[in-house]
Amino acid sequence: MDSWVRFNSQSQAKEKVFRAAQYSCMLLGSTLTKSRAASDLQRIVSDLEAHMSLTRKLLRLGNSVEALQAAKRAIHLSDGVLRLCITIAHLNRAMYFACDNVLWAGKTGIISKLDHHKWSQRSFRYYLFALILNVTRNVYEVCLLLDGEDRCRSTKLSSSPSDVLPDDRLSSSSAVPATSPPALMFARLRRLMGQVGAVLYNNPPLLLDLLKNSCDIFIPLDKLGLYRTGPAFVGTCGLLSSVLSIVTMLHPWLKLKP
């Protein structure tokens, strides 16, 4: 009970729970449509989804300011690429929230004549840019970690040349007599995938963030019409990324820093 109260008292946490519920409704709605269930139930589910969406918009009313502050903090990072990616991602998020606030004002009737479609597309565009930058940052961090591992391995090799490392021995023994370029490339690719897998396995925050961003990216891609997947897939991706966010909130050590 205590931990729920503490979790709930964070404004972000409630928003993530409602996001999970909203995408579950989307998923449920598409399942009901496919199974041709009663239109009453479908209407209730879609109404619930719209209600949660509007309330989340209400809850997000001050978030542009938070995103701008996060961007200000990110300017002080030492690594140039990270600084660029994170700052611009936060700025895009701030613009997304601003468009979202305008959409809320339009839906509640404060702004009477609003082109909902135009502003919705605009907000999804900013969201997509922010996600692309987040994924770029994830990929950059994976590359950094791979580089670090390679350097670590090469220093070990140079310090004890007679001692062949077990993986190298294994890879060299199991390696196909690589005479053909495609086979060589395939072996190299497999080794790279293995290394990436190991790096991600040893860095759960990075893995969670990459998974979350990869799931999230399908939402604006579908809404902007760039890669249409359908409400069932979008709902699943949204639900999965919300659950991952909730997990990072419950266990702050799983949050990717900075």
Added chain:
Amino acid sequence: MDAVVKFTSQSQGRDRIFRATQYACALSIYLLRNNPERKDLVNKLKSLETNISAGRKLLRLGNTANSIVAVKQAMRLSDRVLRLCITAANINRALYFICDNLLWARNVGLILSIDKERWSINASRCYLYSLVMNLTRDLYVILQLMLQKGRDNHFKQKMNQHLSESPEVAEVTIPELDAFVFLLLETLRSEPTVALDTVKNICDLFIPLDKLGIYKSSAGLVGFCGLVSSLIGILTLARPTLRIKP
């Protein structure tokens, strides 16, 4: 800006801002109701108020747990009267949240077999009882502080000085009343937390009293009282030293 962000990152902070906005809209609608030129604005304010109210109902979905935790904490208090008042107030609040959640489910269409009117009255009743218990607690704390202050020698000197000066004031015809009022004001001035909590609870009291028909006041008064209590709530959240303890 940092302080604003920190305040709004608390779930309660945002809810209090929304509450203040909701009652400000209600007050503005009442003030502009007879103005034909502002019909558009009035409609927009009505729409805003409805949307914020609906949004707040959804946001209140997990709040029963908060009241139950507060009940558990209150059971550990040493003072019996305080323990009783705070426990009863929080139990009623928990019941109010349960009624409120059921009304939300009814509004959204998840549960259709609920009598909206009856549960709305139940919710208002639970809210009224919790406010009455909170006020009882406030009065008890004020009485205790007044007794304590009355025994204080430094204060006795101050009282004698006050009673001996300005004899032409009307209250002095009943010196005991004058002394009582002076003691009460001095107590409230030295303990702003209790004063703020009392004012907040008195303002909040008008809302369920109006809804239950016990004391029908105008929509304007309800809006004004709601706005004042929300602003006090925002103040106590922004400055935790002004919050009544326990």
